[in-house]
Amino acid sequence: MGKPSRNSLVAVCAVTLIYLMCVSQAAPPVCERLVHPLDQLAPHHFEGSWALVAGSLNHSPSMEALRRRDSITMYFSNSSEASTLSYTQINRFGDQCQYLRYNISAEGSTFTFDVQSRFSLSMYFLHTSCPDCVVMKWVVKSSRRISTDLYLLSRRREVEQKELEEFRAQLKCYQLPEPVVMDPTKELCPEQPENQPTAAAAPQAEETVAQKT
Template identity: 30%
Template structure:
């Protein structure tokens, strides 16, 4: 049971949100910008995200309180080390992955094939990441808003909402750093909060698990079952 919960949380972390007036300037809102390696480096708060993965937004809204990533340059040319930490039910979970920057696009091979590009944004310290993932033989897309700050302005969020709409995605899930942020991985930082590293669980993940996960979140009954399993598992982890 606990092994399944770790895998489910790992997959959720990896994937890891109303109608408005039609947007008429989608061409400018979805314009790509060239990725410069140095602009990616450092720590970023994940402010909001939306995907077309069935039920992903609802799962993120139910479980994920806050999340951040730290990107550093690897010793290997063109390779970036990505460390992600997120808080769920008062517990912290981390995943370490690598991505390669080639011809203005970020690529990932494990735990699943993915590509990412950047969209233009008027936010001076933000990244708007357009993602494509191959999961269980299907391709899914999404947008993610990252910022150096814990929160962005209403105007900056409105712009991101319009970009989401232009991409035909569901209204984004907005994460809430006021609920607490997992500590930095710096060894000099003293904290009583323990983090569970899910990197090995993700890297050794059988592709069939992605298929199973996808089937579960593709139906209302399956999604509710998954929510119950993860909720009970996380509660048991906190008791122990």
């Protein structure tokens, strides 16, 4: 057989290049979809209670603190202002419940916690194929740390394995460690505390939040 002509080699290379370009456009990297903040958000979608299913942080002390929690519940509710949400996080430690409440302002795809200038806490919602889940990305900046946190929340206490694997893929995109997966058999705290904290006890809870950053 004769050697292929120069023109035929050029044609083959051109066809190959076009094919590779088409493939790259048709199948973007997985991370591009998994890490892009959602920009079309309906506030009513977040209303109500969510159970933390899994979470990961790139700040080791905070990761250890997450492991010590038996369960975490998060509540979102709309306020009188369209761009503001009310947020309540309830951490359970054994038979004790810790209630943390914040206002969150929304601007585009960025949600900013009002933490009284103690530190900076911004939140973004990321893609998830789970129909009753949300994935939150937190960016925490303070004098003690700068960290990225990812949390998988669901209306259920436990999600399907494929849904958890998708979350693990998101963690890899951010180079975060294997997640802390919450025990779905652990009891959740009630939405409202049985006994309202006294005026003396409230500052102590605020100090606990500050120490975590």
